[in-house]
Amino acid sequence: MSRLDSFIARMQAQRDCLNFLKPAVDRLSGPILEVGLGNGRTYDHLRDLFPRRDIYVFERQVAAHPECIPPDDRLFLGDAHEALPRAARALGATAALIHTDLGTGDHDANMAMAAWLGPALDALAGPGGYILANQSLEVARWRRLPEPPQVPKDRYFLYRVS
Amino acid sequence: MSRLDSFIARMQAQRDCLNFLKPAVDRLSGPILEVGLGNGRTYDHLRDLFPRRDIYVFERQVAAHPECIPPDDRLFLGDAHEALPRAARALGATAALIHTDLGTGDHDANMAMAAWLGPALDALAGPGGYILANQSLEVARWRRLPEPPQVPKDRYFLYRVS
Numbered sequence: 001m002s003r004l005d006s007f008i009a010r011m012q013a014q015r016d017c018l019n020f021l022k023p024a025v026d027r028l029s030g031p032i033l034e035v036g037l038g039n040g041r042t043y044d045h046l047r048d049l050f051p052r053r054d055i056y057v058f059e060r061q062v063a064a065h066p067e068c069i070p071p072d073d074r075l076f077l078g079d080a081h082e083a084l085p086r087a088a089r090a091l092g093a094t095a096a097l098i099h100t101d102l103g104t105g106d107h108d109a110n111m112a113m114a115a116w117l118g119p120a121l122d123a124l125a126g127p128g129g130y131i132l133a134n135q136s137l138e139v140a141r142w143r144r145l146p147e148p149p150q151v152p153k154d155r156y157f158l159y160r161v162s
Numbered sequence: 163m164s165r166l167d168s169f170i171a172r173m174q175a176q177r178d179c180l181n182f183l184k185p186a187v188d189r190l191s192g193p194i195l196e197v198g199l200g201n202g203r204t205y206d207h208l209r210d211l212f213p214r215r216d217i218y219v220f221e222r223q224v225a226a227h228p229e230c231i232p233p234d235d236r237l238f239l240g241d242a243h244e245a246l247p248r249a250a251r252a253l254g255a256t257a258a259l260i261h262t263d264l265g266t267g268d269h270d271a272n273m274a275m276a277a278w279l280g281p282a283l284d285a286l287a288g289p290g291g292y293i294l295a296n297q298s299l300e301v302a303r304w305r306r307l308p309e310p311p312q313v314p315k316d317r318y319f320l321y322r323v324s
Contacts, residue, residue, distance in 0.1 A: 003230060004177055004207035011170045045166035068165060 010134075013147075013155045014101070015045060017132050020148040021097060021158070022049050028096035030126040031056055033087075035080060035100035040068025042101065056091070058083050084120040094126040100133045110135055118142075122161075131159040172296075175309075175317045176263070177207060179294050182310040183259060183320070184211050190258035192288040193218055195249075197242060197262035202230025204263065218253070220245050246282040256288040263296045272297055280304075284323075293321040 037059035118137035199221035280299035304321040
């Protein structure tokens with residue numbers, strides 16, 4: 001499997017999981033959080049799926065397509081390590097959906113990140129809220145949900161706050 | 163259709179076209195050219211498809227994944243406007259397959275590029291060779307081929323040198 005194959009599969013899994021979660025997220029109130037803006041494609045997909053929802057975005061430094069940059073008052077700039085607690089103070093534990101796609105190709109760095117990322121996201125997740133992550137995150141009050149059938153196992157990680 | 167949808171469709175079309183061309187390219191001799199390395203995913207796919215072929219890569223400035231960087235003697239660095247004629251002097255019109263994925267979201271800039279890119283690639287394309295381009299290129303001795311059936315019309319452009 002080439003990196004092109006694996007990239008396409010990852011993007012499809014991401015989209016399939018977001019589309020799969022939409023009806024459940026529609027039944028909840030609270031904002032949507034996109035952790036890691038990147039080029040803004042997933043943010044654009046979230047805007048499409050949830051046109052009337054507040055979508056807050058976390059990004060170290062914005063480098064997205066000009067049409068995919070959120071309004072200033074929906075953007076938490078800076079290192080996620082610091083920006084997530086800042087957002088938790090502003091928004092509380094209210095999010096209906098958190099999508100996180102942070103991390104790099106560096107496995108050890110990703111593992112170290114998971115240790116602080118789970119609790120930091122937990123402080124933002126509303127009751128019954130959903131978390132979709134590109135890596136495994138262990139948080140006591142989350143339970144893992146099965147992915148939609150077309151998504152290969154352990155490519156994406158779905159959780160629900162109990 | 164969100165930018166995520168459209169990006170996935172574009173990546174799938176690219177891969178489907180490359181896979182579709184493989185048997186025909188296998189019947190030709192000559193190198194393969196990848197014009198625009200980017201993150202190196204497509205280069206990796208080409209290496210997978212054609213493990214015993216010389217693959218030459220053109221890139222202004224390499225910023226690919228470390229595992230997807232071609233050897234120095236397979237890399238033409240610099241602006242394509244200058245690097246393509248330089249490669250034509252070194253390699254001649256010998257390529258079995260040229261894949262080009264240059265360009266930006268700027269439609270006018272892409273149109274202006276097509277005017278010089280077609281002839282510059284033509285000077286590298288071997289007899290009966292194939293060109294796969296992310297934009298329409300008009301060269302007198304090329305004829306356009308139909309895309310594989312699963313690829314939406316005019317998303318990718320296939321040509322064969324007559």
